[in-house]
Amino acid sequence: MKRVLVCIDGSQYGISCCRYAAWISRKIDVEIEVVYVTDLRQLEVPFVADLGGSLGIQPFQAVMGQLQELEGKKAEVTLGQAAKLIESEGSPVSLIKTHKTGFLVDSLRELEESADMILLGKRGENAKFATEHLGSTMERVARAATKPCFVASREFRPIESVLISYDDAPSSRKAVEFVKRSPMFSDARIHLVTVSPNEREQKHLKALKEAESSLREAGHPLTCQMLHGDTAPSVIDYVKENEIDMLVMGAYGHTRIRRLIIGSSTTEMLRGCQLPTLLFR
Structure with a gap:
């Protein structure tokens, strides 16, 4: 970089x-x-635009020049x-x-x-x-x-612990690879978390283990955990309970129609987590 x-x-x-x-x-x-x-x-804004009619063109140009x-x-x-x-x-x-x-x-x-x-x-x-x-x-x-x-975030805080919210999407894999290789996180404790509904647990567990193995190769202190429930609330609760300093995740991965109808997990997590977030597309 x-x-x-x-x-x-x-x-x-x-x-x-x-x-x-x-x-x-x-x-x-x-x-x-x-x-x-x-x-x-x-x-x-309308007020500035209206000055052109009330002042005349030359005074209006002077006002615009002053504003600029x-x-x-x-x-x-x-x-x-x-x-x-x-x-x-x-x-x-x-x-x-x-x-x-x-x-x-x-x-x-x-x-x-x-x-x-x-x-x-x-x-x-x-x-x-x-x-x-x-x-x-x-x-x-x-x-x-x-x-x-x-x-x-609004206030700076030293980054000592990082949570990767992992879902095995291409953007999520980019996030893992970046954390693995970047000196930005060489001294940070890494939490690798995935959220899974019960009916697809084995698929999510396999992907989580692969990401865990990749991060351990880099020698990071690592906590790895699978959560159950809705993605955003589960991640937000984990962040608060474990005093996480930074969130890393893939961003806006769903279709535009799906985001329009039910919203975006990315947006929900950004609103709910009062900490810096690193987003990957």
């Missing part, structure tokens, strides 16, 4: 993202690209503070600061081309409102990204 793309805004989650980026760079010699995207929607200038200054300050925070964490890191105007999801394909991992907050600048919901930008990025997504 050579570069981590860190997506920030002015929220508490942006601070957490920077601290996790510094943690990663202390574990792995990576380049950090910190990106701030000015959201065009802030300049397209303020957004540029906000981006500059936010990126500068992010760089200082990452450096203050003792991170021996090569750091790039990038400012774009538009929408993060629309810029994602270009930005992630040179990155090996995307790091962003679970929520954004509206985090004080509707606190049980995920940020819409985070969900859209996690669904669109082709690279692993590190979703940061």
Whole structure:
């Protein structure tokens, strides 16, 4: 892994993202690209648009210019503070600061081309409102990204124990392989968990044993367990009972129709677990 793309805004989650980026760079010699995207929607609200009619075209253009200038200054300050925070964490890191105007999801394909991992907050600048919901930008990025997504929690916590929620899907196998090989988790205690309905227990048990064998080859301290019940509630309970610091799993693996009708286990676990999550597609 050579570069981590860190997506920030002015929220508490942006601070957490920077601290996790510094943690990663202390574990792995990576380049950090910190990106701030000015959201065009802030300049397209009805009030701003109506100024064009009430002020006339020239004053309106001046107001828009001032708003854009303020957004540029906000981006500059936010990126500068992010760089200082990452450096203050003792991170021996090569750091790039990038400012774009538009929408993060629309810029994602270009930005992630040179990155090996995307790091962003679970929520954004509206985090004080509707606190049980995920940020819409985070969900859209996690669904669109082709690279692993590190979703940061509101507060930074040292990662000493990691839970892999395993279901033997291709994305889940990617997660096991990453944990097995990455220096990020070389000192962490690994919990490998699968959730199975009784009627398919043997199939799930076989897959779990294969993943367990792979992780043990890497010498990780490992706890391996099969749970029964619904996936998301079972994993959330296990996280709380075992004081897990990070969740690793495959993401959004079901069809769009199934997600529309009954929702996504990924979304449910992200909402229910107040800890960072590493998602694989």
